[in-house]
Amino acid sequence: xxxxxxxxxxxxxxxxxxxxxxxxxxxxxxxxxxxxxxxxxxxxxxxxxxxxxxxxxxxxxxxxxxxxxxxxxxxxxxxxxxxxxxxxxxxxxxxxxxxxxxxxxxxxxxxxxxxxxxxxxxxxxxxxxxxxxxxxxxxxxxxxxxxxxxxxxxxxxxxxxxxxxx
Numbered sequence: 001x002x003x004x005x006x007x008x009x010x011x012x013x014x015x016x017x018x019x020x021x022x023x024x025x026x027x028x029x030x031x032x033x034x035x036x037x038x039x040x041x042x043x044x045x046x047x048x049x050x051x052x053x054x055x056x057x058x059x060x061x062x063x064x065x066x067x068x069x070x071x072x073x074x075x076x077x078x079x080x081x082x083x084x085x086x087x088x089x090x091x092x093x094x095x096x097x098x099x100x101x102x103x104x105x106x107x108x109x110x111x112x113x114x115x116x117x118x119x120x121x122x123x124x125x126x127x128x129x130x131x132x133x134x135x136x137x138x139x140x141x142x143x144x145x146x147x148x149x150x151x152x153x154x155x156x157x158x159x160x161x162x163x164x165x166x
Contacts, residue, residue, distance in 0.1 A: 005048070007146060012054045012138035017130030025052045038117050038124075041066050053128045055135040056081055062125065066113060067096045068106035081129035089129060093122050 028050025099107025
């Protein structure tokens, strides 16, 4: 890691599901030319993580920007991911890809994203969702890691040695 953001991403990626994208993250960090987005709309959401979905918040942004989900509906996806509710994820897949007029969701296809691309993006999000982390949780763990491992010989506020993490 060359910055604190890398530590945060490392914490979020080192979990079943997201772990399969660690090599892509590292490759993108060291060779930005290797980053490939399934659709240009993903670049503004995934550029800070080298083209890889790392955080639950990115999934929320993807469903909002690509398919037209409301913030509330995007949060439903986040909650379903966090609670591993596959039935909800399965219900939302066609809405993401094709939309839902009744719910006023455009869907990716109606926004010009090819059906196969939308399906690929959804599958990546489902894989990621198995053990997805939100960024604030990853940042909290990264801060502890940084404090205990990167600065192990520093002292606590009371002047006592901090000690090493076990």
